[in-house]
Amino acid sequence: MRLWHEFNKGIIKQNPVLRLVLGMCPTLAVTTSAINGFAMGCSVIFVLLCSNIIISLFRRVIPIKVRIPVFIVIIATFVTTVDLVMAGYFPEIHKVLGIFVPLIVVNCIVLGRAEAFASRRSIISSIADALGMGIGFTLTLVILGSVREIFGSGTIFGADILMRFSYHKFGIMLLPPGAFIALGLLMGLMNKLTKETS
């Protein structure tokens, strides 16, 4: 039951992007299409899961004073792994995500979870926390990516939706302004919906 709670909280109640307002840079930058958002989300889930496990395992060994540099090195190692694997197997997506793959190192979600959760809890609850937060992040990215893709190019995950109705592409949704405005409205919608249910 407690594990379910640790897992569940990341998805809506403490959604990293819409609630905690963490990890905004990749959220805005890579969501030009749903598939890009999904790829970014998966990379973050992997890094979050691995770093949470390692940090939770070593939490009694790491000296308190140097814990932040230690966390950063652990995180950076996994980020480099993701970066190289992605460059090897998915070169196209790697090209689109560009410097935002190595920038997962400074993604506040990963370091924030390491500091606030994994460094003081058991390994099992750290895994649940990492999965919940990661999935919450991925969901937000996929939703934002879908919205921008539907309006900007009339497709979702590359599949045609609006184009058959001779839809006039709303190109600005794919450009930086579209990202800011779409995320702002999504956040407002989330505030409105959760306030009414609670």
Place this chain on the structure above:
Amino acid sequence: MELFLIFIGAVLVNNFVLTRFLGICPFLGQSQNMKLAFGMGMSVIFVMTLTSITTNLIHTYILVPLELKYLVTVSFILVIASLVQLVDIVLQKLMPMLHQSMGIYLVLITTNCAILGLALLNVVKEYNFAKSLVFGFSAGVGFTLALIIIAGIRERLELADIPKPLRGFPITLIIAGLLSIAFMGFTGLVKM
């Protein structure tokens, strides 16, 4: 001439915050009032210029000759973290007045993705020493410009009647979107 183009490009055309989406966290978090925004901006310009030079030297003289390019992310983040710490200590000793006004921002800068992003962009664009120096400085200026504009708007916004769910971050993001449209007007000013 090329250096000037890099400056204009980083400040206006490819503004770090509004077009490249780097450093969004401080952009949203430290923009409630002008004074805060100005302090943060100055610290970022300073640290960005320093980082740009240091990481460039490390990349050209250590990582490339030893063929350790895969360590770029790890080494850069460590360099940035220790550099910020060093600046903090040096300022505290030499200029306690400046440290008092800048100190609180320095801690936040380590996890500012604009700094690491800048270091990585220098590598991607294969800038040499002089270009990295200019690029670092102008990226900081661009960041400060965006931060100050948004802080000015947010100060006025406190008097406005905003729909309740949009208050706080959502309205700031929407304003940033409108600002970003304005900055798109500079596209084509410099061919990068």
